[in-house]
Amino acid sequence: MTASIHWVGDSGLPEHQLLIAAVPGVGNVGKLVVDTLNEEQESTLLARIIHPDLPPHSVLEDGLLTPPHLSIHRVALGNEQTVITISGNGQPMTPRGQHETATAILELANESDTPFAVVLAGLSANPGDEKIHLATPSNSTKSKLEQRGITVSTEQPSGGMLGLAGLIVSLSPLHEVLAAAYCAETVGTSVDVVTADRLAQRLSVDFGLGLDLPIDNTREMAARLLSMMEGKEIAGIDLSEDDSGAGFYV
Template structure:
């Protein structure tokens, strides 16, 4: 396994969360910018850092002014109900497709271990600059039916190509 979990501030689990929002830098950083805004607006707490050997070797200074190796950050946003929504994002992603897949599998295994039932990936796609739509492209037909029954804007015809 190439994924090291660095638990932060005394945390040792994923707070019993059931939903996780995930995004990495990509097309216009749309998804990452959305997660960064959610984290900032809702005073998200950092639960863990995920260090993976596939991330580019670019250390940065963290919010405490300490040198931090490349990582993805898992943060928790407290809801009024007392439950949490998780977010996962970082400043980079693996550059090679096979490493992207390997890291994704290890993150999915971690989320499954902590019984996260929904993973929602936020991403942008190249399109006309004036197009400002948000929609969902699910990965299973049963989840698509569930989302449609809840009134979500689910697409069956796009994106039709590109790096999905």
């Protein structure tokens, strides 16, 4: 069984300037950026991507029990641009499921004439490492980005990318979709807010999105993510008034 897309209203994506995808991973930096975008900007749930290999955890959303899924949102930015976000609380637990879900996303992007798709991910690094690498799947995509003055990496991530995030980007040329992966260096704590904020700024500059997602706006979202994961540490901020050491960089 392949991934299926269940539309909330009319099927199909509206006109948009960028598709942004992220799933839980190292530091959860990409997911934090996407979830904050959905929360802080004017967003509308368009559809859910469902695959039988997603972790079997149905959750309450607006009081209704919802099957495991990846959410597709339309996000209206303040500068009259529109982006599409794709995110969820997990990804398929099998290689086949990840491949089928990536294929479904890329087929949708192709059908919707998506101008460009980016995946946001964390890259495990040492404390103090703060680089953000942009990896591309083809020389033509690399050239298009460099023509826009965007710096592209050819050496990182040196170990490659595992799972759905890497497949969305690496398979994109097969579906005639332009895509690239942002890999932000992070110490890999449960929810790295500082790196997520830096990643959002880089994305905004590269694609002229005019995002304003300062770190204060991510505090509540980070706490929510941490609660969901039952984690214990958020890098860069202290969520506990009694423990000044809770934030790694504080």
